[in-house]
Amino acid sequence: MSIGRPRDAARDRAILVATLDLLAEAGYPALRIDEVARRAGVAKTTIYRRWPSKGEMVLDAIAAQLGDRSIEETGDPLHDLRRLLEVTYERLAETVAGRALPALAAEIMGDAGLAEEYRRRFVHPLRERARALIGRAIDQGLLRSDVDPDLLMDAVAGPSLYRPIALGVPAPAGSASAVFDLVIHGARNH
Known part of the structure; x- marks a missing residue:
């Protein structure tokens, strides 16, 4: 049984936005x-009750802004792979979270636990x-x-991080399609 007030979702959002x-x-x-x-208008203890570390708070903030990066599959694995890459490049280029993610990855590699959590989530x-899409494309010739x-x-x-x-x-x-075309051309079954 939990004692105390339930977590306030508005506070969580304010903390993640401030982050x-x-x-x-x-x-x-x-x-x-x-x-x-200070920016979120909460006490530091409110943050520490929710996240055991700055890194985990940042990963949650990034995950919240990036949202679901899934795509609706069409049955054409190369089309679907292209779309998956486009969505990934778009989120990395067009959101604060996406722009921070590559640099954050470089920063957290010194913390083995946080680095593994980053890899697990992103x-x-x-x-x-x-x-899976590449495997289907190979299976289909x-x-x-x-x-x-x-x-x-x-x-x-790679270019999205490099x-x-x-x-x-x-x-x-927009470079996702160009990178896809350049790389896939060499991998095609001609």
């Missing part, structure tokens, strides 16, 4: 719980969906049978 705002302004290293609390689901699904996924998703981390600029949302 994203501060993440956009100062980046992950400069993000401070006391400033999030990387593995995308890779699993893409791997649309891609060569010797194509490594993991390497193909790395090649098409550009923000190495160059300091987001990968344009």
Whole structure:
């Protein structure tokens, strides 16, 4: 049996919005719980009761803004893979959370537990969906049978992370199709 008041969803939203705002302004290293609390209009203890660490709070804020990244499958695995990449690139380019995600990934790699949580929530689901679509494309003869699904996924998703981390600029949302065409051309079963 739980004692006390139920969690206030409005407070949770205010905390997550404040987290994203501060993440956009100062980046992950400069993000401070006391400033999030001040912006959200809550006590620091309210935040600590909800999240055991700054990193977990940030991951929740990013997940809340990115939302569901699933696509409706059409039966054409290459079309569906293209659409999955377009949605991913769009979310990374067009949201505060998406723009913060690549840099955050680089920052949290020093924390093994948080890095694994990041991979579990953001990387593995995308890779699993893409791997399944690539497998179907191979089975249907649309891609060569010797194509490594993991390497193909790395090649098409890589620019969405490389550009923000190495160059300091987001990968344009529209570049997903161009990257897809360039990479898939070499993997096609001609």
